[in-house]
Amino acid sequence: MTGSVLVVIGVGGMGEAIARRLGSGRPTLIADHNAERVEGLREQLRHSGYDVHAQRVDVACRDSLRALAATAGGLGDITSVVHTAGVSPAQAPAHRIIEVDLIGTALSLEVFGSVIAPGGAGVYIASVAGHILGAAVDEASAAVLAGGTPDELADAALFDMPDVPDDLARALTYGYCKRGNQLRVQSAAPLWGDRGARVNSVSPGVVATEMGWEEFNADFAHDAYEAMISDSAAGRFGTAEDVAAATEFLLDNTKSSFITGTDLLVDGGVVAGLRSGRVGMAGA
Template identity: 50%
Template sequence: MSTPSTTAVQVVIGAGSIGQAIARRTGAGKHLLLADFSETNLQDARTALEDAGHTVTTQRVDVSDAASVRALAQAAAGLGDVVQVISTAGVSPVQAPAEAVLAVDLYGTAVVLEEFGKVIAPGGASVHISSMAGHMPAPLDPETAHALAFTPVEELLALPALAPDAVPNSGAAYAIAKQANHLRVQAAAVTWGDRGARVNCLSPGIILTPLARDEMSGPGAEGYREMIEVSAAGRVGTADEVATAAAFLLGPDAGFITGTDLLIDGGVIAALRAGRWQFGA
């Protein structure tokens, strides 16, 4: 007599265009637990994904609140085997002050890695959306890099490298948050590996999402146009292209890849390294 199979659960944190694109690309046959800070975004995304044939449950989450993320992880485990976790939550420099950027983009990512590292199923995989901004500044000194990678979550925001005098504005906060994402994911690969699971990072460049539109209509608009013009691709990217890269990292073909960051930026960082434009100019 056969036993019923356990439900495979995919968690998508962030119901925006990239989260929805990854869900459409990889969520078939899984129970999709969709989480977002905005109830409106959640319901709109749920309707779109259900109309596309997916089975969807929603739950509001605030990634800057550890208890909220913990409740989401427990809810996911209650639905079945958590086989995939996709985290796209974040705010951009024009959307929030430095303190909020650090709370959501840096601390929030660290909390998601910790809490879902406790419930991810053996053989499971996770992708965290970072940004090419994490590749723009000079490399961090080894001591700071180690601290950002391994400091316990609840002590993370108290690090001297994240103090207001060290992170004077939201742009600086965004850059170090994305550098920290890469470091936290690499560190988490060790503990996730103890459970037989993988975790990686994806760093998109200029992808035409509502967040990118906010940035491209803000004070840095001219800089964004220059980045596009000097890049090898010479264009913006799409959410579907990010989803294709995420599907690779989540799937069996990436079974030997964990703790790394995949830069998907159309060659913007290559142009920076070649001196075709200057970071912070």
């Protein structure tokens, strides 16, 4: 085993695939809000020969993230951080999406950006939704998303939608939060660079995870999701392994040492299709 520590925050389908792909032969710390889920995965990975440790975390709480970082630091040099934690419009109300997806990412970037080892790298999972709704985020709102405090993020005018139906408000909130993730990573990259580290985001499209299926089957999103699959260049669901492969690339200092502060679309060509008119979102 080496002392090069991998931290995976959020162990749904993507987080599990990333831990399995990248955790072999190194200390790995997995974390999730769901204690039962994270302990279950720890047991599976240990039985498969991984040096894996588990901890419950609340990403919306700075102290909880600091405790996680302290545990990781006790295992060795923190060289790889992958943050997949998030909730979707089919799983949570708008305020919880903001807490977990937006504030949680901002706090994680702050906490792990202060402890990442020189030569280390981070990957934060955003979403194709951030690209789809990015044009609707005005300059002032973008500045708040990129650099606002947790209180400023929670109270951002962008999320004030009193006359919008709840389903649509949750979907818009999710997309704006994911655009915020992309902007926040870009803003954090120079600070990570001060420590000799890199950080990037990955924006998956429709991925066949538990969360992805919940979204696909939700009445308010189903038609749009079907179009994003059937009319995209790839013409299929993405897999958690597709996202894990992209994450592996961005964490690899041999293959991606000159890449930081950017977002990698792993969407099967959905955004390209939308911009070319090949993918229609009439059902959205």
